Amino acid sequence: SQTIHQWPATLVQPVGSPLSLECTVEGTSNPNLYWYRQAAGRGLQLLFYSVGIGQISSEVPQNLSASRPQDRQFILSSKKLLLSDSGFYLCAWSHGQGGKKLFFGSGTQLSVL
C-alpha cells in the first residue's frame, strides 16, 4: 500500500528565516505531487504541483519554491519567511497519468513570528 510521509509536524520560525519542508511517498511510482496551504479561516490553496522529476508548476507566485529531486520526494522551500507564510502546509499525492484522488500527508503547522 502507498504511504506519504511529511515532516516536521510543527515548526516555529522567525520572520526572515529560511524554510525547508520535505515529503516522501512510498509504494507507488511516478506519482503526481502537490503542496497545499491552509490558512486560518481559508480553504486549501494549491501552491505547487509536479508531474515528474524536476517538473514544477507554481500556482501562486510568492516567496516560496518547490523542488522534486527524486521521483517520490517533494520539497517546499523559502529563503526568507514572511508573517503571511504561517499556515498548515499539506503535501499530497495522486496516481500519475490522470489520477484525480488526492491523498494527503499529516501536514506541517508553520508559525512565523
Place this chain on the structure above:
Amino acid sequence: QKEVEQNSGPLSVPEGAIASLNCTYSDRGSQSFFWYRQYSGKSPELIMFIYSNGDKEDGRFTAQLNKASQYVSLLIRDSQPSDSATYLCASDSGYALNFGKGTSLLVTP
C-alpha cells in the same frame, strides 16, 4: 476564477439523524467531485468521490451529483459524534483539486 462554495456552518444535528452537506461549483468542465473529512489539526481524509450524475452510496455515506445544477451533496445517515469534523468539497481542475472552505459539522449526543 473556478470556485467551490460551501456553507461554513456549523451544522448541528442530533446523534442518529441524517446530516446533509452541500456545495456548488462554478467550473462546468469539472468531471469528478470529492468529499474529504478533516478533524481539527489533522489532514483531510478522502471519504467519497463521484463522477456521474445521481447517487453513490458507501456505508452511511451517500454522495449526490447534479451537473446541470452544478451541485454536489453528501448525506451522512445515523450520524455519530465521531462524525463531528469539517467536510471539504472538491472538484477536479484538470491537474489538481479545487477545494471549498469546508462545512463544520457537529453531531450532538
